Amino acid sequence: MLTHLINGISLGSIYAIIALGYTMVYGIAKMLNFAHGDVIMVGSYASFCFMMYKNVPVPLALLLSIVICTVLGITIERLAYKPLRSATSLAVLITAIGMSYFLQNLALIIWKADPKWYPDIFKDTAAIEIGGAVVKPVAIVSILVNLLIMITLTLFTNRTRMGKAMRAVSEDKGAATLMGINVNSTISITFAIGSGLAAIAGFLLCTTYSRLEPTTGSMPGIKAFTAAVFGGIGSIPGAMIGGILLGIIEILARAYLSSELADAIVFGVLIIVLLFKPNGLLGKKIREKV
Template identity: 50%
Template sequence: MEQLIQQLVNGISLGSIYALIALGYTMVYGIVKLINFAHGDVFMVGAFIGFYSITVFHLGFFPALLISMAACAIFGVLIERIAYKPLRNATRIAALITAIGVSLFIEYGTIYIRGAQPEAYPNGIVPLKSIEILGVKISGQSLLILAVSIFLMILLQFIVHKTKIGKAMRAVSHDQDAAKLMGINVNNTISATFAIGSALAGAAGVVFGMYYTKIEPLMGIIPGLKAFVAAVLGGIGILPGAMAGGLLLGVIEALVSAAGFSLWRDGVAFVVLILILIFRPAGLFGKNVREKV
């Protein structure tokens, strides 16, 4: 029983990282109907910016987290303006192929600049003590990851529902042409969406580095794909769905590992994707909407 609770705690920590990345996928899809496959690589860039902030500039965890979020926000806007904006009225497949191209460009550009060797986050960045609840030892890092993730998710909900840019994002998501007629700057709204989503991916990168220690230039591929699965699981385009999907996927992976099938933990995400597409294509929080072809 104790081991099961321990695995659930691990699953929730991992799931909250997936949820932070999945929010970026779901926000961008909700507004421009684009699956931004370069999003996992923004997460990787965030992990490296956090790493260099800590090791080269000797900053603490929270300053490194904020720098990584700010840098990734700018990086996300640059990707959108350079690669995606010219294709806004192109076919979906053209935008999708471009997203894959941008992803590969970031991965191998990073390898070209700094080499392919992995790096390790220093231990004890945040000196947190483990706590024991009902005989289960929960690490301070797990609690910090959960606290940071929950705070950022609440902040995102506040931005989307209570601020001017959030209202503009919801209007553009609902009807881009009507939003334009109402005086909303659609280009700036889309850029803001990319900035917020990329900042969350940057935060996830730093948190992931602190939790798993090892980072390398191709680290964004699997978490990026799993976060995409999480977004589809919850209902792509729906923010609470991305959060729930990420947490649920993390818990499923942890339980698969606990059952002794740790080699299957990466594969189980894609089994979940296939099942959700067969039995509930709109996701757990989505509504089935007929699409005219």
């Protein structure tokens, strides 16, 4: 039971890191970036190629994949979303879905359809025992990395000038412009952070499950999006809680109920939660005095 719980938190931590990308972009740009999952896939291929074909050391490969995803995120925003800044949200949504298929098919051309097997970088580290539960090292690493990211991001948005400006832009772009905040560059930075995190998530995901193919990012992407909605989209702690709960539910459902139905159960829980709390667990609905 404890093993499953820790594995659930670990998987949930990866979902949480991905969910941050959705939730931050939604908070600032008020759009759902459905290509986010595929940025994870591109990041995973990037770190895979550096490690396997160029013999780049693991930390450097991860760093390079973060850089690549950051640039990719900014580029996607500039080319595909920025021109639609004043378009209807439906047009932006369709563009995001199109971008998702574009990245998947680009990956299909470059890396072909047959799956690659991501190296187990912790194969020389023994499994870790916690209170009778035996878990893989990557599980613990995922949890710690997620915690570190959450703390850093919370400090960033609450304490730094840039972070406060981001919160201002997410509330009122016009008023933020009047303050002298460059809304476009704030949106770019948000995409950059989200995409950089996607590279980290991809690295952890592929280290956990090893299988890497052009559609690798789509299912975790959708689940992380679910986690973001579950926790309350736009909320950073919401992404964290939503992600971890989703991971735990998925692993427990797979272990005790049915591995075939695990995903159905996950989405079923989402539907039930949204019936009772339409804004998610920590959804923002502060009453404003006018």
